[in-house]
Amino acid sequence: MLNRTPLPTALAALLLSAAALLPAQAQDLKVLTYARTGQFESLDPPRQFDSESHDVIAMVYSTLLRYAYLERPYKLEPDLLERMPELSADKLTYTFKLRKGVRFHDNACFPGGKGREMTADDVIFSLRRFADANLNVKSWFLMDGAVLGLDAFRAATAKAGPKGDTSKLAIEGIKKIDASSFSIKLTKPNPLFLFSLASSSTSVVPPEAVAKYGDQLSANPVGTGPFTLAKVERKGVLRLMKNPNYHGRYPTVGAAGDADKGLLKDAGKKLPLVDVVEMPLIEEAQPRMLKLLKGELDWQGLDRANFSKMVAKKGDDFALTPEFAARFKIYYTPGIDNTYWALNLKDPLLGGNKKLRQALAHLVDTQAQIDVLSNGRGRKLKSIVPLDLPGSERDTGAATYDYDVAKAKKLLAEAGYPDGKGLPVLEVMFSATTAAARTSADLYKARFAAAGVQIKPDFVDFPTYLKRVESANFQISDSAWQGDYPDAENFYQLLYGKNGPPGPNHSGFNNAAYDKAYEASRYMANGPERVALFKQMNEILRDEVPVVLGYNTLRFGIQQNWVRNFKRNLMAPEFMYMDVDVALKKKGIPQ
Amino acid sequence: MTAYVLRRLLLTVPTVLGVALLTFLLFNAFGPDPVRVALGQHATPAAIANLRQQWGLDQSLALQFLDFLRQIVTFDYGKSFVTGEDLATQLKAGALVSLSVTAPPFIVGGIVNVALALVIARWREGLLDKTSRALFIAGMSISGLVYVLVLQYVLAFMLGWFPINGYVSGPGAVAYLALPWIILLVISMGPDIRLYRTLFLDEANADYVRTARSKGASEGRVLMRHVLPNAWIPIITNNVTSLPFLILGSFLMERFFSIPGIGSLTIDALGRGDLPILKAVTVLSAIALVLFNLLSDLLYAWADPRVRLV
Numbered sequence: 001m002l003n004r005t006p007l008p009t010a011l012a013a014l015l016l017s018a019a020a021l022l023p024a025q026a027q028d029l030k031v032l033t034y035a036r037t038g039q040f041e042s043l044d045p046p047r048q049f050d051s052e053s054h055d056v057i058a059m060v061y062s063t064l065l066r067y068a069y070l071e072r073p074y075k076l077e078p079d080l081l082e083r084m085p086e087l088s089a090d091k092l093t094y095t096f097k098l099r100k101g102v103r104f105h106d107n108a109c110f111p112g113g114k115g116r117e118m119t120a121d122d123v124i125f126s127l128r129r130f131a132d133a134n135l136n137v138k139s140w141f142l143m144d145g146a147v148l149g150l151d152a153f154r155a156a157t158a159k160a161g162p163k164g165d166t167s168k169l170a171i172e173g174i175k176k177i178d179a180s181s182f183s184i185k186l187t188k189p190n191p192l193f194l195f196s197l198a199s200s201s202t203s204v205v206p207p208e209a210v211a212k213y214g215d216q217l218s219a220n221p222v223g224t225g226p227f228t229l230a231k232v233e234r235k236g237v238l239r240l241m242k243n244p245n246y247h248g249r250y251p252t253v254g255a256a257g258d259a260d261k262g263l264l265k266d267a268g269k270k271l272p273l274v275d276v277v278e279m280p281l282i283e284e285a286q287p288r289m290l291k292l293l294k295g296e297l298d299w300q301g302l303d304r305a306n307f308s309k310m311v312a313k314k315g316d317d318f319a320l321t322p323e324f325a326a327r328f329k330i331y332y333t334p335g336i337d338n339t340y341w342a343l344n345l346k347d348p349l350l351g352g353n354k355k356l357r358q359a360l361a362h363l364v365d366t367q368a369q370i371d372v373l374s375n376g377r378g379r380k381l382k383s384i385v386p387l388d389l390p391g392s393e394r395d396t397g398a399a400t401y402d403y404d405v406a407k408a409k410k411l412l413a414e415a416g417y418p419d420g421k422g423l424p425v426l427e428v429m430f431s432a433t434t435a436a437a438r439t440s441a442d443l444y445k446a447r448f449a450a451a452g453v454q455i456k457p458d459f460v461d462f463p464t465y466l467k468r469v470e471s472a473n474f475q476i477s478d479s480a481w482q483g484d485y486p487d488a489e490n491f492y493q494l495l496y497g498k499n500g501p502p503g504p505n506h507s508g509f510n511n512a513a514y515d516k517a518y519e520a521s522r523y524m525a526n527g528p529e530r531v532a533l534f535k536q537m538n539e540i541l542r543d544e545v546p547v548v549l550g551y552n553t554l555r556f557g558i559q560q561n562w563v564r565n566f567k568r569n570l571m572a573p574e575f576m577y578m579d580v581d582v583a584l585k586k587k588g589i590p591q
Numbered sequence: 592m593t594a595y596v597l598r599r600l601l602l603t604v605p606t607v608l609g610v611a612l613l614t615f616l617l618f619n620a621f622g623p624d625p626v627r628v629a630l631g632q633h634a635t636p637a638a639i640a641n642l643r644q645q646w647g648l649d650q651s652l653a654l655q656f657l658d659f660l661r662q663i664v665t666f667d668y669g670k671s672f673v674t675g676e677d678l679a680t681q682l683k684a685g686a687l688v689s690l691s692v693t694a695p696p697f698i699v700g701g702i703v704n705v706a707l708a709l710v711i712a713r714w715r716e717g718l719l720d721k722t723s724r725a726l727f728i729a730g731m732s733i734s735g736l737v738y739v740l741v742l743q744y745v746l747a748f749m750l751g752w753f754p755i756n757g758y759v760s761g762p763g764a765v766a767y768l769a770l771p772w773i774i775l776l777v778i779s780m781g782p783d784i785r786l787y788r789t790l791f792l793d794e795a796n797a798d799y800v801r802t803a804r805s806k807g808a809s810e811g812r813v814l815m816r817h818v819l820p821n822a823w824i825p826i827i828t829n830n831v832t833s834l835p836f837l838i839l840g841s842f843l844m845e846r847f848f849s850i851p852g853i854g855s856l857t858i859d860a861l862g863r864g865d866l867p868i869l870k871a872v873t874v875l876s877a878i879a880l881v882l883f884n885l886l887s888d889l890l891y892a893w894a895d896p897r898v899r900l901v
Contacts, residue, residue, distance in 0.1 A: 039859060041673055049631065136642050141633040158641050215675055234674070235851035236758060280757060283855075284847050286740060287756040290748040294755065463623035463864065484633075502636075 029275040030580045032563075033298050035282040035291065039234055044217040045203040046130045049138035054200045055573045059240055059277065060105075061203030061223030062247075064096065064123065065194060067486070067571035070254035070263055073390045073526075074486035074571050076198055079248070080118065080224065091189035098123070098180040102247050107222040109212040115245075118204060118224055120182040124174055126204045132166070133158035142196035142484065148173030148185045191523050195485035198571070226272040226576035238279040240575075242272050250565075250577060263567055272576035273565065292328075292558060295589050298580065299559035299566065302330075304375060307556060313376050318556070327589050332556045333568045334379060334387040336483035338491065339550030341428070342506040346472050349424065357545035359411035360426075360476075361401035364548045365447045368403070373440055378551035383538050384491045386552045390526040391488030391534050398538035400549055408451045420452025428476040429458045431465035440478075470502035477506055480550075486571060488530075489522050492537055495546055509546035561590065599888060603881045610877035611663060615656050618866055618873075619648075625672055628864035646672065659870065663878075668871040673863045678871055681856065686838050688758075689852035692768060692845065693837040696775035701830060704780060708787030709814055715792060727781035735778050739847050742774050756848040771844040786829060790822040797821075824894055831887035835879035839872070 040053035045061055048054065066079040078084055080102060085094040104115035130137055131154045145151060149172030157166050173185035186193055196202060209222040219232045226248060227240035248271040254264050266273060282288045285303040292300050302310065310324050320330045341364055345351040370378040383398035385391050409419065417423040428444065430437040441457035448455050455476075460468065468474050481504070483490050497515045499505035514537055521533035541547065559566060562584035565577050626642050627634065643649045647658065662668050668678035711720050747753045753770040794800060795818050803817050804810075842854035853872065860868035 041863075042675065047675070133638065133641055134645070136630065136638065136645070138629075138631050138633060140635075140638065144635070158637065162645065218675065234676075235849070235855070280849065282756060282849050287743065287847060287849070290744065290755045294748065296755070461623050463627040466627050467624070 028582075030273070030582060031276045031278055032274045032575060032578055032580055033278045033280070033296065034575070035288050035297055035300060036238070036279045037283060037288070037301070039281060042218040043221045043229075043232060045126075045205060046132075046135050046137045046139075046201050047218065049201060056229070056238060056240075056279070057200040057203060057221070057223075058225070058573045059227045059575055060221045060225045060229050061200065061205070062102070062225050063198050063200065063203050065198040067198060067569065068253070069251050069569055069572065069574070069577050070258050070567055071251075072255045073388060074569075076194055079198075080123070080204060085194070093183055093185045094193075095177070095183045096120075096123075096181060099247055100180065102224050103245050104206050104209075104224055105222055105228045105243060107209065107220070109206065109208040109220075109222060115222075116206075118206075119179045120176045121179075122204050122206055124176060124182060125207045125210075126202065127174060128153065128166075128171065129205065129210065130202050131157070131171075134162040137201060139196075139199055139201040139484075142199055142201075143193070146186055146190055146193045146196070147171070148187050150174070189523060191525070192485065192487060192489060195487065199485075227277060233281075235281050237281075240277040240279070242275045246271055246576075248272075248576065258567070263565060266565060266577075266579065273579040274575070277575045292560075293589075295560060295585075297560075298563050299557060302556035302558055304377070307375050307377065310558070311375075311556065318376075318554075320558075324558075327561070327591070329559045329561060329563070330556065331559070331566070331568055332554050333570065335553040335555050336386050336389065336486055336570055337481060337553055338381055338384060338386055339478075339480040339553075340384070341548040341550065342469070342474075342477045342479045343546060343548070344472055344475055344477070344506070345508045345510075345546055347475050349426075350475065353415050354544065355411050355415035356417065356423075358401070359408045359415055359417075359451070360448075360453070361545050361548045362404045362408035362411065363448050363451055363453060364401075364444065364550075365403040366550050368443060368447070369440060370551050372443060373436065374551075374553075377554045377556065379554065380551050381549045383534070384494065384541065384547070384549060385488045385534070386483065386491070389483075389486050389488050389491075391531060395531045396534045396538055398535065399542065401542075401545075403447065405450045408453075412451060412453070420454070423453060425454040425456050426475055427456050427458055428478060429460060429465065429468060429474045430478045431460065431462055431480075433459045433461060437478075469506040472501040472506070472508055474506075479506060479547075488534060492518050492521070492534070495537075495541065507546035509544070511540055511544060514540045514544075560585070595892060596889065599885050603885060606881050607663075607874075607878055608660075610881075611660060611874055612656070614870055614873045614877070615659050618870055619655055620652060622866070623864055625864040625866045629672055662871070663874055669867050671860075671865050671868055673860075673865045678867055681868075682853065682871060682875070685851065685853035685856045688760075688850060689838055689841075689845070689854060691764060692771055692850055692852055693775065693841055695768075696772045696779065697830075697833065697837055699772075700776050700779045700783065703776070704783040705787055705826065707780075708784045708791060709819065711784065711788050712791035712795065712818075713810060713814055715788075715795075720788075723784070727785055730777075731781040731785070735843055738774050738778055739843050742770065742777070743847060746770060746773075758848070758850045767848065767850070771841070771848050771850070775841060775844065783829070787822070787826065790825050791818050794818040794821050824891060827890050827894070828887055831883050831890065832880070834883045834886075835876055838879060839876050 036052055038052045040048065040056055041050050042048040042053055043056055043060070045057055048057065062080050064080050065076045068075045068077045078099070080099055082097045082099045085096045087094055098118070098120060102118045104110065104118060106113055106115045110116055129135065131143065131150050133154050134157055143150060153166070153169055153171045156169055157164070160166050174182065176182045203223060205217070206222055209217060209220065213220040221229055221232070226243055226246040228243050230239050230241055232238070250266045250269045250271055250273070252264070252267040258264055282291070285305055288297065288300055289306045291297045310320055311318050311330065312321050318330065318332055319325065320328060343350045343357055343360070350357060366380045370376060370380060379387055382393040382400040383396055385393070387394060412418065412420060428441065430441060437459055445455055445457070469477055469479070481491065481494060493499055494504050495507065495509045495514060496505055496518050497510035500508045500510065517533045517536045521530050524530045555568065555570070557568065562581040564579040564581055566574060568574070626639055626646070626648065630638055630642060647655065666679060668682070670677055671681070711723055714720060743755065747755045747770055754767055758764060758767050791814070795813070800813055800817050803813050839853055842858055844850060845852040845855040846858070856868060857872045860872070
């Protein structure tokens with residue numbers, strides 16, 4: 001039977017293709033404009049792991065799972081799947097059922113240029129490609145050791161080299177059931193595995209596109225996502241056109257208060273809501289802000305320089321200054337990240353003296369760092385977990401060290417260094433050579449000196465930093481962690497004994513009780529039992545001080561009044577859910 | 592003349608070789624490890640070894656250097672480590688865009704600045720000279736970044752005379768390039784006019800000029816017929832040695848006005864440890880500098896026969 005496209009869909013596609021050739025504002029289309037602040041590395045899904053690439057890939061491609069737009073804490077939901085995967089009784093095998101009727105974008109790689117229906121073969125092809133060692137996939141760690149036979153397949157691809165043929169090699173744990181279903185068998189029960197299926201690097205790619213474009217797939221993306229990319233411009237304006245065949249719908253469930261904010265008015269509507277997303281590359285803050293103030297951008301993150309001009313802190317809250325309050329909307333949300341000082345426990349001075357580590361914890365003035373150097377754009381952490389994740393201090397209520405010279409002096413005396421006498425100069429490594437890092441170091445130096453402790457900053461570039469923390473070649477390191485997925489485990493693993501150098505546990509902390517609690521909590525569902533284990537781990541960390549906790553960054557942004565349905569989602573781009581009030585936009589910015 | 596040209600051309604070979612060796616050592620032996628930059632902090636030792644092999648970084652430094660020399664000779668710099676895109680294509684496209692940013696203000700500036708310097712020299716120590724001196728010295732002490740920030744804010748944002756930023760290829764680019772051109776022109780005025788004025792005045796006090804004046808030649812004729820032709824050599828040097836920088840683009844303009852030239856390509860590559868781009872741009876700009884210096888020497892020889900005898 002001939003595959004016939006319904007007339008309205010074909011017409012819409014035709015109109016949108018024509019629209020791609022014209023400047024979007026010239027037509028009566030709903031256009032959302034947002035400036036990219038950096039260049040993307042690659043639009044070939046497995047070849048990227050940077051936020052600029054991710055933002056675009058997540059609009060053009062789809063993944064098996066995605067993060068719910070409105071619900072918090074972040075939660076996975078089906079994207080290319082009909083429903084969440086079913087887990088076998090032994091908790092080892094997931095069975096996936098694909099959503100019916102999902103089509104790839106029309107592209108020259110398909111016969112007749114017509115996108116075909118996506119099948120289980122495409123998913124399996126994409127997973128095999130993700131595991132190919134020759135693609136240098138940065139996010140491989142997401143599946144490393146998780147799927148039965150996948151690591152062996154990866155080793156075989158490395159052995160075969162970039163030109164070798166591994167297409168006939170079977171992967172024990174990945175099985176096709178029929179055209180729309182397949183299963184994945186894990187090496188051990190691991191609910192965290194599902195997060196890897198929401199990563200843009202595991203997006204589903206058609207084999208035809210890889211065969212046709214090969215290394216140049218980045219310049220010719222072909223996905224099933226809400227938008228198509230008319231032309232890939234690394235430096236100019238990326239113009240994403242609405243995919244009229246997109247399968248997604250606006251969420252019907254939100255977090256508490258979302259309905260009152262009008263975020264559920266479009267519940268159930270077909271996505272995307274705008275016709276075009278325009279993304280010019282503007283790397284400097286001034287032109288970005290000037291364009292926003294002129295109404296040429298619809299929303300934008302707020303950089304440090306403009307932050308101090310436009311935002312006022314009111315207690316713990318932030319608001320736009322009166323000059324901007326009537327004209328724009330502001331938002332802010334905690335990032336999925338933390339900062340901390342890693343104390344190297346292999347260092348003879350720090351490793352053998354707990355009181356000294358506790359004293360140092362009282363001298364790291366994180367609040368001053370936030371207030372003075374970051375304009376207040378951060379929240380001091382009381383546990384290692386960022387605030388918006390389940391298991392953060394909001395659940396565990398953990399306590400931390402505050403800047404307190406008197407307490408530090410007392411502990412220093414107990415540690416054998418009254419008023420810092422006899423204590424060698426401590427070396428703190430910073431993973432940047434910027435002015436900001438130097439200012440930060442100056443602040444710490446002054447604070448430590450108040451208790452008689454001398455520190456010597458050492459500024460290194462990022463690769464050198466990595467080399468040194470991985471070989472435990474440092475005394476104290478100013479570190480940070482950007483979450484790979486929104487789960488507390490991703491942060492507690494930073495101190496798991498088996499993750500010592502060269503792993504992410506830079507301190508080399510090795511505590512049997514901590515490891516036991518970590519292992520018990522690792523794959524546990526969120527709930528009181530997990531929180532109890534987290535509390536136990538927090539207590540151990542507070543007592544042993546392998547790290548001094550820093551802060552959770554706050555991400556700020558500004559929007560025009562005509563932007564609708566916006567809620568910052570750090571795990572998935574918001575563009576397909578957002579809408580523009582065209583009438584209000586025509587009126588311009590209120591003066 | 593041919594012997595002179597050949598001698599100068601032969602001298603460029605060891606210079607370029609020296610530059611290539613320095614560039615290579617700077618990035619390959621002492622620079623940060625590009626494999627670690629590319630793979631990030633989740634990299635496994637196997638993945639690091641695999642990529643090192645793919646990029647040829649597992650070979651001895653001598654072999655890598657030979658390969659680098661081959662790239663210089665064949666103009667085949669391979670692909671960017673980060674984006675996987677062909678470098679020769681990127682460099683060619685970027686160089687043309689950079690030229691479109693820097694060449695027009697260079698040419699217009701050359702004419703306008705020489706003319707203004709002549710006018711100022713004509714009425715030296717007059718009101719115009721004194722006022723312009725104060726203005727230019729003040730202007731020269733302000734960073735180029737300030738000009739960009741202020742003129743973009745005033746002319747594009749407040750007055751709306753130009754787009755705030757952006758770029759399109761083709762004739763439409765003029766609308767976007769006009770403001771960067773004006774800024775580059777304004778930035779060049781202070782140092783260029785001050786230099787040319789000094790050159791003209793040096794010549795204006797020479798014996799042959801005094802003779803011309805004593806013969807009753809008008810001040811205008813003295814400047815145009817005697818001073819200007821004799822001041823050409825340092826003006827040529829100043830302009831010809833600037834030519835490679837036209838191709839390298841103006842990083843500030845490209846960055847603030849989102850223009851996809853070669854300047855921003857280099858800065859991006861620095862941030863991402865993209866070794867092939869960095870090495871290509873460094874060595875190509877060195878070669879351009881050597882060649883344009885050669886051109887400037889040839890122009891001297893043409894303008895002043897005494898140079899050929901040295």
